[in-house]
Amino acid sequence: MRLSPSHDVPGNTTTALPPHFLPDISPRPTKIKPMPETASPQPDHAPTKGDKKAAPPKPATTKPDDDVVGKAYDGRIMRRLAGYLAPYKLQTGVSAAAILLKAFTDIAGPFLLAVTIDTYLAPEAGKQHWLTHFLSRTPLTGVTEIALLYLAALSITFGLEFVQTYLMQWTGQKIMFDLRSQIFRHIQRMHIAFFDRNPVGRLVTRVTSDVDALNDMFTSGVLAIFEDICSLSFIIVVMLSMSWPLALLTISVIPGIAYATHLFRKHVRDSYRRQRAATAKINSFTQEYVSGMSVVQLFNREKRAFRDFSAVNLENKEAWTDAIFAYALYYPVVEFLASIAIALVIWRGGIAVLGATQHTWLSHHLYVTASGASAYSLFGNIVTLGTLIAFIRYAQRFFYPIQDLSDKFNILQAAMAAAERIFKLIDTVPDIPAPAKIIPGDHSGRIEFRNVWFTYQQLTTDQEAALQQIRRENASSQIRHSERSAAESKNPEAAHLTSTAQTLSTSNPNTQQPTTNNSPADHPLLRDIEWILRGVSFTIEPDHTAAIVGHTGAGKTTITALMMRFYDVQSGTVLVDGVDVREQDVHALRLRFGIVLQDSFLFTGTIAKNIRLGTESITDEQVERAAEEVNVADYIRSLPEGFNTPVIERGATLSTGQKQLISFARALAHRPGILILDEATSSVDTETELRVESALARMITGRTSVLIAHRLSTVQRADTILVMHKGQLREQGSHQQLLAHRGLYYKLYQLQYKDQELAALTATGSPATA
Numbered sequence: 001m002r003l004s005p006s007h008d009v010p011g012n013t014t015t016a017l018p019p020h021f022l023p024d025i026s027p028r029p030t031k032i033k034p035m036p037e038t039a040s041p042q043p044d045h046a047p048t049k050g051d052k053k054a055a056p057p058k059p060a061t062t063k064p065d066d067d068v069v070g071k072a073y074d075g076r077i078m079r080r081l082a083g084y085l086a087p088y089k090l091q092t093g094v095s096a097a098a099i100l101l102k103a104f105t106d107i108a109g110p111f112l113l114a115v116t117i118d119t120y121l122a123p124e125a126g127k128q129h130w131l132t133h134f135l136s137r138t139p140l141t142g143v144t145e146i147a148l149l150y151l152a153a154l155s156i157t158f159g160l161e162f163v164q165t166y167l168m169q170w171t172g173q174k175i176m177f178d179l180r181s182q183i184f185r186h187i188q189r190m191h192i193a194f195f196d197r198n199p200v201g202r203l204v205t206r207v208t209s210d211v212d213a214l215n216d217m218f219t220s221g222v223l224a225i226f227e228d229i230c231s232l233s234f235i236i237v238v239m240l241s242m243s244w245p246l247a248l249l250t251i252s253v254i255p256g257i258a259y260a261t262h263l264f265r266k267h268v269r270d271s272y273r274r275q276r277a278a279t280a281k282i283n284s285f286t287q288e289y290v291s292g293m294s295v296v297q298l299f300n301r302e303k304r305a306f307r308d309f310s311a312v313n314l315e316n317k318e319a320w321t322d323a324i325f326a327y328a329l330y331y332p333v334v335e336f337l338a339s340i341a342i343a344l345v346i347w348r349g350g351i352a353v354l355g356a357t358q359h360t361w362l363s364h365h366l367y368v369t370a371s372g373a374s375a376y377s378l379f380g381n382i383v384t385l386g387t388l389i390a391f392i393r394y395a396q397r398f399f400y401p402i403q404d405l406s407d408k409f410n411i412l413q414a415a416m417a418a419a420e421r422i423f424k425l426i427d428t429v430p431d432i433p434a435p436a437k438i439i440p441g442d443h444s445g446r447i448e449f450r451n452v453w454f455t456y457q458q459l460t461t462d463q464e465a466a467l468q469q470i471r472r473e474n475a476s477s478q479i480r481h482s483e484r485s486a487a488e489s490k491n492p493e494a495a496h497l498t499s500t501a502q503t504l505s506t507s508n509p510n511t512q513q514p515t516t517n518n519s520p521a522d523h524p525l526l527r528d529i530e531w532i533l534r535g536v537s538f539t540i541e542p543d544h545t546a547a548i549v550g551h552t553g554a555g556k557t558t559i560t561a562l563m564m565r566f567y568d569v570q571s572g573t574v575l576v577d578g579v580d581v582r583e584q585d586v587h588a589l590r591l592r593f594g595i596v597l598q599d600s601f602l603f604t605g606t607i608a609k610n611i612r613l614g615t616e617s618i619t620d621e622q623v624e625r626a627a628e629e630v631n632v633a634d635y636i637r638s639l640p641e642g643f644n645t646p647v648i649e650r651g652a653t654l655s656t657g658q659k660q661l662i663s664f665a666r667a668l669a670h671r672p673g674i675l676i677l678d679e680a681t682s683s684v685d686t687e688t689e690l691r692v693e694s695a696l697a698r699m700i701t702g703r704t705s706v707l708i709a710h711r712l713s714t715v716q717r718a719d720t721i722l723v724m725h726k727g728q729l730r731e732q733g734s735h736q737q738l739l740a741h742r743g744l745y746y747k748l749y750q751l752q753y754k755d756q757e758l759a760a761l762t763a764t765g766s767p768a769t770a
């Protein structure tokens with residue numbers, strides 16, 4: 001709690017004026033602002049009495065980088081942050097000038113008070129202020145004139161305060177706007193693997209609370225520190241000029257305050273770290289249990305869930321209690337030390353005002369200096385009643401900025417940590433690098449996988465190096481092979497001789513292989529990686545339909561993700577439209593695809609907007625036709641607002657099947673070159689599926705299509721069926737060919753066929769074993 005005029009001059013019996021008579025130009029509000037959060041996932045300060053701005057808990061993330069307590073000042077980060085201020089130089093400059101002027105006008109009040117007392121209320125012969133001399137030569141003589149001067153200083157201070165507050169808050173909001181836009185734009189550019197690694201909560205925190213922490217720094221941190229430093233400097237200069245021995249007495253308690261601040265910060269820091277962890281747990285716990293409430297209630301887990309919740313709730317409470325204890329102790333301690341300083345000033349200044357005759361034996365001997373001169377003569381000559389009263393006011397104000405600085409230090413620390421996390425996000429380069437030279441595809445719709453190895457795992461530097469080596473070896477082998485082929489085609493005779501020479505020169509039959517194909521699985525560093533795709537090669541010819549089948553987790557969806565370059569392969573090549581996807585413009589590449597997933601994603605907006613998905617060239621008629629083709633138009637029209645019915649909460653009011661059909665319409669309306677249907681009809685009933693099937697037949701005609709389906713009935717008509725098993729392409733061919741092969745597909749088919757037969761028999765009441 002800050003020193004306030006009503007109780008900050010204990011036992012001031014030596015002055016002619018009672019303490020409440022002591023005016024102050026800018027009495028500061030009582031404010032306690034405990035240490036703000038570095039990650040700001042919870043209220044940014046403890047709910048202490050007197051602080052009206054206690055914020056509700058903010059969502060927290062559980063990842064370690066949210067737990068970092070950074071440095072209070074980091075030159076590198078500060079320089080970068082200053083860059084955001086650059087467009088608002090004028091506003092910042094005016095604010096800074098206002099602060100400087102305000103710090104100056106702030107000190108005028110006590111000074112005018114001293115003049116009033118020494119000149120008019122309790123004048124002493126031979127002790128006159130220079131200002132009194134100065135004012136005596138102007139019309140400003142008398143209490144009224146000085147009161148007017150005082151009022152003028154007060155008005156200027158308020159005016160400056162308004163200018164500074166308004167401009168700084170305005171600038172802060174502008175910077176936050178710029179920063180949020182930059183973060184969001186950057187997040188949108190990130191590759192899909194980035195979102196696998198960064199949970200939603202963490203990214204939301206970056207855009208919200210971390211940006212808020214920076215706002216605090218811009219609006220009340222940096223400039224407030226500047227203001228505090230200006231105030232402190234002016235007050236110190238004024239105090240020293242008034243009476244340096246009294247000034248030294250005031251400053252004498254600073255080491256005590258510094259030590260108390262050090263202990264306090266240490267304690268609060270630890271407690272905040274625990275709070276962050278506990279709040280993160282509460283948030284994720286609540287989120288998980290609220291989303292899974294039906295399962296909780298179904299399995300009667302309420303009591304158990306409440307017990308678990310109480311445990312994390314208690315952790316949070318205890319961490320808060322510790323912080324509150326520290327705050328409750330720290331502010332009175334600082335206040336006590338400040339009061340000691342002021343008591344010292346009153347005591348020593350009072351003696352000086354009363355004159356040498358009234359000092360005690362102790363004070364006389366205490367203040368005899370080594371040179372033999374009596375120190376109180378120093379006071380005696382300088383300290384008037386007015387000076388002493390003004391000095392006490394300055395001494396009180398001296399402790400405001402000191403308390404404030406410790407507070408601002410916390411804001412800075414929080415902002416540095418937030419800035420570090422924000423910059424880390426902004427500096428994350430997409431793992432999907434843009435090609436040096438873009439090669440557009442031929443729009444044929446041809447898809448080819450050449451010996452593709454892929455893992456979602458992040459590889460170590462050594463593993464990356466090993467892969468690079470393999471890629472280099474395979475590429476040079478490929479070049480040699482191409483050169484040889486070219487030579488053979490030009491001169492078959494020479495080619496024959498070369499080939500014979502090679503055969504004779506070595507007994508190793510491998511040298512006759514046209515190309516080397518080193519496999520990552522053979523490398524000691526790469527052997528233990530959990531490869532999702534292991535050397536997958538296939539071709540889907542233009543306008544053909546390929547179906548990918550296989551057990552759950554076999555890598556089917558992964559194959560389609562690689563076609564659209566959501567991830568880059570670690571080894572091998574994926575070609576779409578005849579060109580390596582890494583050499584194409586990624587936006588143009590993705591525009592080629594239309595996709596319907598098992599878990600359709602709808603955005604907030606209307607149904608029509610979800611079908612159009614921002615492509616304004618799609619007309620209302622086309623939207624409706626697409627919906628008709630997939631048999632969902634009647635349903636949409638039956639809704640109160642038809643195609644303009646709002647979609648809320650990712651389509652919470654629609655069934656999974658309806659969402660799938662809307663996604664179908666979306667894919668159809670966009671007329672993509674390549675269509676991917678990943679379990680696209682898994683959630684619609686058989687009747688609807690049959691109707692969608694005819695739409696499907698139309699959809700896949702004239703474009704390359706990739707179907708992923710567990711129901712083999714859906715895939716039978718595909719031109720080619722790829723059978724995946726544990727990341728490997730085990731079989732490939734048409735339905736009939738694969739059945740004849742009697743391999744994996746045959747087994748899968750038999751299993752499903754038996755299941756269906758069984759289901760049919762059960763439905764008709766026949767014995768299951770029949």
Ligand SMILES: Nc1ncnc2c1ncn2[C@@H]1O[C@H](COP(=O)(O)OP(=O)(O)OP(=O)(O)O)[C@@H](O)[C@H]1O
Binds near residue numbers: 196456551554556
């Ligand atoms: N984003 C991801 N991060 C890490 N691992 C993943 C990711 N997506 C999939 N996997 C893993 O990759 C493997 C293949 O997944 P994929 O989704 O390709 O299988 P699938 O054959 O389509 O399975 P399903 O039939 O169940 O859809 C699985 O073991 C899965 O755990």
